Amino acid sequence: SYLPEMDEYILSCDQKNQAIWHTYAVQGEFKRYDGLHLLKHALHNTVPNITKSKEITDPKTGEKATIKVRDGRAIQMADTKIEEIRQAFVSWLGRTPETFKQQLADRYNRLFNCFVRPDFDGSHQTFPGLDLKGLSFPDLYPSQKDAVWMLKTNGGGICDHEVGGGKTMIMCTAAYEMKRLGLANKPMIIGLKANVFDIADTFRKAYPNARILYPGKEDFTVKNRARIFSDIKNNDWDCVILTHDQFGAIPQSAEIQEAIMQKELDSVQENLDVLRKQGREISRSALKGLEQRKLTLTAKLRDIRDTIAERKDDVVDFKMMGIDHLFVDESHQFKNLMFNTRHDRVSGLGNPNGSQRALNLLFAIRTIQERTGKDLGATFLSGTTISNSLTELYLLFKYLRPRALEKQGIGSFDAWAAVFAKKSGDYEFSVTNEIIRKERFRTFIKLPELSAFYGEICDFRTAKDIGIDRPEKREILHHIPPTPEQEAFIGK
Numbered sequence: 001s002y003l004p005e006m007d008e009y010i011l012s013c014d015q016k017n018q019a020i021w022h023t024y025a026v027q028g029e030f031k032r033y034d035g036l037h038l039l040k041h042a043l044h045n046t047v048p049n050i051t052k053s054k055e056i057t058d059p060k061t062g063e064k065a066t067i068k069v070r071d072g073r074a075i076q077m078a079d080t081k082i083e084e085i086r087q088a089f090v091s092w093l094g095r096t097p098e099t100f101k102q103q104l105a106d107r108y109n110r111l112f113n114c115f116v117r118p119d120f121d122g123s124h125q126t127f128p129g130l131d132l133k134g135l136s137f138p139d140l141y142p143s144q145k146d147a148v149w150m151l152k153t154n155g156g157g158i159c160d161h162e163v164g165g166g167k168t169m170i171m172c173t174a175a176y177e178m179k180r181l182g183l184a185n186k187p188m189i190i191g192l193k194a195n196v197f198d199i200a201d202t203f204r205k206a207y208p209n210a211r212i213l214y215p216g217k218e219d220f221t222v223k224n225r226a227r228i229f230s231d232i233k234n235n236d237w238d239c240v241i242l243t244h245d246q247f248g249a250i251p252q253s254a255e256i257q258e259a260i261m262q263k264e265l266d267s268v269q270e271n272l273d274v275l276r277k278q279g280r281e282i283s284r285s286a287l288k289g290l291e292q293r294k295l296t297l298t299a300k301l302r303d304i305r306d307t308i309a310e311r312k313d314d315v316v317d318f319k320m321m322g323i324d325h326l327f328v329d330e331s332h333q334f335k336n337l338m339f340n341t342r343h344d345r346v347s348g349l350g351n352p353n354g355s356q357r358a359l360n361l362l363f364a365i366r367t368i369q370e371r372t373g374k375d376l377g378a379t380f381l382s383g384t385t386i387s388n389s390l391t392e393l394y395l396l397f398k399y400l401r402p403r404a405l406e407k408q409g410i411g412s413f414d415a416w417a418a419v420f421a422k423k424s425g426d427y428e429f430s431v432t433n434e435i436i437r438k439e440r441f442r443t444f445i446k447l448p449e450l451s452a453f454y455g456e457i458c459d460f461r462t463a464k465d466i467g468i469d470r471p472e473k474r475e476i477l478h479h480i481p482p483t484p485e486q487e488a489f490i491g492k
Helices: 018-023 035-044 072-094 098-111 142-154 167-181 196-206 225-234 244-248 254-276 284-310 356-372 391-400 402-408 413-420 447-455 484-491
Strands: 051-057 064-070 157-161 187-191 239-243 325-329 378-381 421-429 435-444 458-461
Touching: 018 035, 035 072, 072 435, 142 157, 142 167, 142 458, 157 167, 157 391, 167 187, 167 196, 167 239, 167 325, 167 378, 187 196, 187 244, 196 239, 239 244, 244 356, 254 284, 254 356, 325 356, 356 391, 356 402, 378 391, 391 402, 391 413, 391 447, 413 421, 447 458
Parallel strands: 157 378, 157 458, 187 239, 187 325, 325 378
Antiparallel strands: 051 064, 421 435
């Protein structure tokens, strides 16, 4: 059976045959990993961590001790067996009836191959209230008009334009248009401390009649914070403009946090009930992990409820402010969102614990999505939306398209990666010159489907696409001979 909330497979077998006991089995020093065990790893896209004993000598005392270390040869053998299981599954699938194959194809197309990016042509927009003379340029770029139209049509998205492509004007124009058309009642823009003054200045020049709240540094002192929060809540602003740090000082709705944690706890309890019905085939490690997770969530939920009980009536949080669209300039600053994964030995995934800054943004976006009853509700703007980690793309979807991910059955990172990423293991030299096996998610797969899902909410433009004239880069390679120390190191 499959537990979609945890992306967990539960396997059971009444009678194990030769294939399970021998053909697809690996013997470790401390444990035998049979075919059923390796089949579960194949489904989870993982490899067992097989260990062996190793005798070491303390260089100071000369005393000998036995420790456990990873058994590279056994792990490689298990990896080979897992790949054989995958190939055997493909062969079995090829022998199934055509009706079954068609059912699988229909399900795949219904879940993943069903997205088409519309042609967002914004050339027809007139932008009432926009003062181009105050901005000292004749018109918006066509790319800016298209991006604004996409954001208005979708209710948010991702603006991935190269530096100098006019993201600030896209942000200001889209915010005012959403307010004017009733698509948002009180949009908010957050940006870097170094850039936020220019954003506010551009907004004022573009829309001189707009009611804009741009608080200063002194407004967010502990003494004045309550007053500025009340100003945001009680006034009908066309836009509120804050720095990332000022936004982080806004308390998030405890009720939203409670609802999210309670949903997680209910899901864990359901999975525990299913696991306990498995009898002798129960996965002890999965059971222990769920029980520990239940304890952690219960403690967090208790803390949140204590906060609600002790809360003062005059505290204004993000939900009470009425913000219903959030524009996040330089959104890559919030890329370190927490995520759960069982791939604890895979390099390059980033920090699963995430940052409080990113979690705070997630709570705010979920508050907006709860109010609107749909995905998005926010616009991310950056020239480096995805920089150096595969997880960054998943986390963009986690922020902006949680309902779409759940509908596809890929709400967790592991489920998403199993569909759209390919993991490989290579052998590398460690810092101690030992050969070790490193696993990484190196490539995306099913790129047409992934691109269509991303393209529905993203407007991507290079400087060339926008029409910005820039000089071509000239590369000159200089050969620098190695130093004697480097030659000696290479010679080793």
